[in-house]
Amino acid sequence: MAFLEFQHIRKTFDGFPAVDDVSLEIRKGEIFSLLGPSGCGKTTLLRMCAGFERPTEGRIILNGKDITDLPPNQRKVNTIFQSYALFPHLTIFENIAFGLRVAKRSEAEIHDEVERMLKVMQLKGHERKKPHQISGGQKQRVAIARALVNKPEILLLDEPLAALDLKLRQRMLVELDAIHDEVGITFIMVTHDQTEAMGISDRIAVMNRGKIQQVGRPNEIYEAPTTSFVAAFIGDTNFFVGQVGPADHGDYCRLKIEGFDRVLCYNDKRLKPGQMAYVSVRPEKLRIHAERPEDDPRLNLIPGKVTDVIYEGGRTDYWVDGPGGYRISVTRAHQLFGLDEAPIEWNQAVWLSWHADDGYMLEQYREDDEELLRLPAAPEAGRLAELPDED
Amino acid sequence: MKRSRFPLWVTAGVMLFFYLPVVVLVVNSFNQSRSSGPWTGFTLDWYVRLMGRRDIWMAFRNTLIVATGASAASMVLGTLAAFALHRYRSRLQDVHYTMIFTPLVVPEILLGVSLLLLFVALGVERNLWVLFIGHTTFCISYVAMVVLARLQDFDFSVVEAARDLGAGPWITVRRVLLPLLAPGILAGGLLAFTLSIDDYVISFFLSGPGTTTLPIQINAMIRRDAPALINALSSLMLCVTFLLVWLSQKLNKESRT
Numbered sequence: 001m002a003f004l005e006f007q008h009i010r011k012t013f014d015g016f017p018a019v020d021d022v023s024l025e026i027r028k029g030e031i032f033s034l035l036g037p038s039g040c041g042k043t044t045l046l047r048m049c050a051g052f053e054r055p056t057e058g059r060i061i062l063n064g065k066d067i068t069d070l071p072p073n074q075r076k077v078n079t080i081f082q083s084y085a086l087f088p089h090l091t092i093f094e095n096i097a098f099g100l101r102v103a104k105r106s107e108a109e110i111h112d113e114v115e116r117m118l119k120v121m122q123l124k125g126h127e128r129k130k131p132h133q134i135s136g137g138q139k140q141r142v143a144i145a146r147a148l149v150n151k152p153e154i155l156l157l158d159e160p161l162a163a164l165d166l167k168l169r170q171r172m173l174v175e176l177d178a179i180h181d182e183v184g185i186t187f188i189m190v191t192h193d194q195t196e197a198m199g200i201s202d203r204i205a206v207m208n209r210g211k212i213q214q215v216g217r218p219n220e221i222y223e224a225p226t227t228s229f230v231a232a233f234i235g236d237t238n239f240f241v242g243q244v245g246p247a248d249h250g251d252y253c254r255l256k257i258e259g260f261d262r263v264l265c266y267n268d269k270r271l272k273p274g275q276m277a278y279v280s281v282r283p284e285k286l287r288i289h290a291e292r293p294e295d296d297p298r299l300n301l302i303p304g305k306v307t308d309v310i311y312e313g314g315r316t317d318y319w320v321d322g323p324g325g326y327r328i329s330v331t332r333a334h335q336l337f338g339l340d341e342a343p344i345e346w347n348q349a350v351w352l353s354w355h356a357d358d359g360y361m362l363e364q365y366r367e368d369d370e371e372l373l374r375l376p377a378a379p380e381a382g383r384l385a386e387l388p389d390e391d
Numbered sequence: 392m393k394r395s396r397f398p399l400w401v402t403a404g405v406m407l408f409f410y411l412p413v414v415v416l417v418v419n420s421f422n423q424s425r426s427s428g429p430w431t432g433f434t435l436d437w438y439v440r441l442m443g444r445r446d447i448w449m450a451f452r453n454t455l456i457v458a459t460g461a462s463a464a465s466m467v468l469g470t471l472a473a474f475a476l477h478r479y480r481s482r483l484q485d486v487h488y489t490m491i492f493t494p495l496v497v498p499e500i501l502l503g504v505s506l507l508l509l510f511v512a513l514g515v516e517r518n519l520w521v522l523f524i525g526h527t528t529f530c531i532s533y534v535a536m537v538v539l540a541r542l543q544d545f546d547f548s549v550v551e552a553a554r555d556l557g558a559g560p561w562i563t564v565r566r567v568l569l570p571l572l573a574p575g576i577l578a579g580g581l582l583a584f585t586l587s588i589d590d591y592v593i594s595f596f597l598s599g600p601g602t603t604t605l606p607i608q609i610n611a612m613i614r615r616d617a618p619a620l621i622n623a624l625s626s627l628m629l630c631v632t633f634l635l636v637w638l639s640q641k642l643n644k645e646s647r648t
Contacts, residue, residue, distance in 0.1 A: 052554075071554070072555050073555070073557045073558055078556065079552070081551070082548075085549045086552075087549055087567060087571075089570045098553070098556050098558075102562055103557055146552075147556075150557065
């Protein structure tokens, strides 16, 4: 049974729909992420869960109880704010104790609970400091302690790592996961950072323009995107436009892509012959060959010419000009660098291949998505000079 | 490059222009000469004489009562006005803003005359209440402006945090909002206080027999008393004003950090 349920939630601001008919079920104890670009409605959804906004339509059910109209102070839900929103005039101890004091708990109880939180969050020795005297990572931990000390049923996290620098972000992500394992309550996290969401979540809801695009486990969302928006937003991908052809090999079908020889693709969405469709192929699913590999009925093969080689240490990214004017991104991981891979150079003629199972057919994009789906243009020689110096 | 001396000279010039008269006044308050003429010797006599004047003490008492009352009342009303201005955006609030802002720019004499006319029309006797109301009208604007400026860079997420942690609206105001805004409100109040004790124009119209304030008293003394006595009284007022302005700025700076 769903622990937290959003039922047909709509929220409009001055007539503009920020959240548009969203229904979601969140299970007890899971880390659930709302992921999407800024302005997609994820924060509004979170704020409605906390009680800071009231839905225009729809109900929010927590543990079988309708909480839609409860004010924030009457919900067993606590929030970690993006800016942490620590009380600057109170010490760390009093910040954490705030919820307990408001609840009129006894002095001894407050002391014990806060001390326990200080220990768990490794904040011992800082309890008498004011928020401006501690580091960003410590502020983050105070914010978490201040919320968890109230033993909420759900912890809401609004871009919890956005204010931290990269190194600290990775460490806090691991810490958040450890905290979740320890307290075992439901976490709902809002983020625009897909690595953050993928790394920590049990399930993710990808949102765009106030609507849910896809809900699923991180690997489902990455490997089996259901819309072209999800495919493009999560990770990098190559899109090829084609027309669906006759079925082949059971659930597979032929695809006519301009300039390509013969393409086979898994047709899980049962697109009908004649329909226009997108095929999304992730850069790491493409293999790059110096010689033409042996034919295999399930392997799609296209020729190309390397236009860019970006060596990254653990892997190399190639940009390849393929047939039909496609500029294709390919990633090759170096597992046995010296042994199995002859280096591929700039301007070399190559073959690209991918397995029929690794291409995902998606309905053709809508015009709104066009911006997102555009492949990066090749830098022209003249334009490089115009790029501003960065220091 | 050699650093230009120009800014130094400008600063010195401005300081001289502003404060030379004040320095002359303070120095002369210690001058034995009755008419603030040439220096004839150091004395504290004028200050001692000041202490013995009953009318001055009365004026001092009146000023203190009016300034304290007006700044206290305007701290409450001005803060509420600033909140309303910050929170709600509407056509009505635009009018509200203009109305709050206007007393800062309208010639004071206009305010004084219109207040006087109003009280005369209402048949109200000119007592301390009248002065208190008159001073409060312009003090509200100053407090509202100072608090509004503070609110504009106030991070309201702490208010949401308090609500989120279980605090009702009243506890949120008392435990979070007021403590955080207190320095700003107090700074506005101190500013209002200094403006009230220095006010001449409005007090001139609204004070009557027995409700003279210090500035009115000083003006009256120019005709009757030794200039040196006025110097001494003015010097004391100057000290108080400087102290309050310094305190107000210090508070304002603190609330910004």
